Amino acid sequence: MDEIEKRISSFVQLGQFLSQFSRTEIAAKAAIAHNDIFFDGFKHQLKLAEEHNNWFTRENLLFACESWAKALTEENINTWISKEKLLSTSNQKVAIVMAGNIPLVGFHDFLAVLISGHSVIAKLSSNDKHLLPFLAKYLEYTNPDFKGKISFINEKLKGFDAVIATGSNNTARYFEYYFKDKPNIIRKNRNSVAILTGEESENDMESLSEDVFRYFGLGCRSVSKIFIPRDYNFDSFFKGMFQQQEIIQNAKYANNYDYNKAVYLMSEFDILENGFLMIKEDESYASPIASVFYEYYDNTDDLKIKLYEDRDQIQCIVAKDFLENEIPFGQTQHPNLWDYADGVNTLNFLSNI
Template identity: 70%
Template sequence: MTPIQDRIAAFNKLGIFLSQFSTKKIEKKAPIEHNDLFFDGFKHQLKLAQENNAWFTKENILFALESWSKALTNSNLEKWISKNDVHTKTSKKVAIVMAGNIPLVGFHDFLSVLISGHTLLVKQSSNDKHLLPFLAKYLEYVEGSFKGKITFTEQKLENFDAVIATGSDNTARYFEYYFKNKPNIIRKSRNSVAVLKGNESEEELQKLSDDVFTYFGLGCRSVSKLYVPKEYDFNHFFNGIYVKKDMINNAKYANNYDYNKAVYLMSEFDLLENGFLMIKEDESYSSPIATVFYEYYDNEIDLKIKLHKEREKIQCIVAKDFIENEVAFGETQNPQLWDYADGINTLEFLSKI
């Protein structure tokens, strides 16, 4: 096999390994390469990840692992690679500064660098430090050429050729200054929005509840803002999302709900709530936990123009028959390998450094 085929095969094996960790159950299967060496150890890492970060519930971690298991098939990897030139002329060292808002949030960058034949220098977030090093070790076992190509560091980043860094708008300004002399991709804060027309079925709104509540709304693909027509009846929305009423049983989520509700009430803001989610009229995109912002629109054309103008702040637009590249209800947390964060083709960037 060519080196690229070896790398595809390795990530496919990782996908098969991860298939043992699904939202339905964790089950050791045979025959999976190096399972005796890694299965129990990875189960332990899941426990450590949960203990280290209260937002990383078992359900959320397993959802992330299941998503990556489905993505890392031979056919998906081949289709993704076929769209790009990944035959590296010379291997470069690429630094990745990862966020820690959801489990394995930096995995796509990790995958992109390795599949392109480059060497990796990873600086993880302290909020998400347990899962990836273990999976990197698994990859080194199934594909020997990865050995020595993956380094994790907690120190200052040094001796690298290019960088991919993700952070808030504030840290992005720091990154842009600090990395200005290197080829770079700097990712800033983004949020996702949903455009409702008022004729959505209950099933569609139930699916939208996945877009709102998966990972407690902490992902950039999580819907934090609704656009609704004038006179919209929010009872429809509340009825649809009622399937997620058990969210309030998570102590950390409940604390945020209570705190934000108190802040809103003391500030005498108008808000609607149903016992586990508040909705508030607000022009911002980034809403606090347990809150979704909304804004009214007069007509669809003006709204399309507004969303186009502000596209730098938006990751996904959830809608039905409204705009090109819209995401279907319930699908924001199921991106394909070729659905790039911020719309920047990482493989293309890596082919040119």
């Protein structure tokens, strides 16, 4: 087995390990490597992550585990890397500045750096600091070659050859200045949108509710804005959203809902709401928690032009038979390994540094 195959095998084993942690049950499976050392420990890390960050509910933590378990198959990884020429080994050290908005949000960059043969220096967000270091230890057990190639730091980054950094538009300006002398990928704020026609089925709208509410709408792949025709009737939209009504039971979400509703009412904005979600007409893409913006369109050609012009602000477009690269309703939080954030091919970048 060559070096690349060994790295692939390690991540496949990690996927099998994560498959034991699902929303339906957490149960050890026979023949999973190193379960005696890591299974109970990862259960504990999930508990710590939930206690540390109120946005990281058990449901969302396990959803993230499920998603990565499905992604980390030998077939998926081989399909992903097939178009790039990976190095058997590398002396390059790649720094990753990770966001912390959703569980394991930095894992794709972490995976890409290691599968490319480089070493990773990860600066974790304080909001998401429990899971990845533990999973890194699992990888080191499956492949001792990873030892010495993975480090997590809290202090200032140093001794790196390239960097991948994710943050807000404000922090991105700092990143662009600070990392200007190194090969880099700098990611900024992005949001996802849905294109509605009024012809959507009940199932479409219920599926869209997953795109809106998964991770409380905190992910860049979460739908924060809808585009609708002038004569759109919101009844079907709110009916589809209704199956997510239990979200208001989360205290942190409820506080944001109450606060943002108060702001809208005091500002005398026109809003529609159903007790756990507000919608407001607004040209912006980034809506506050517990709200979705909407904007009218008069014809689809003009809308396509607008979306193209605003492409640097948009992560995903949810639609049905509207655009070539659209995402089906309910699928924004199920990206393939080759669905890159901001449309920037991370693996190609890492293969050429």
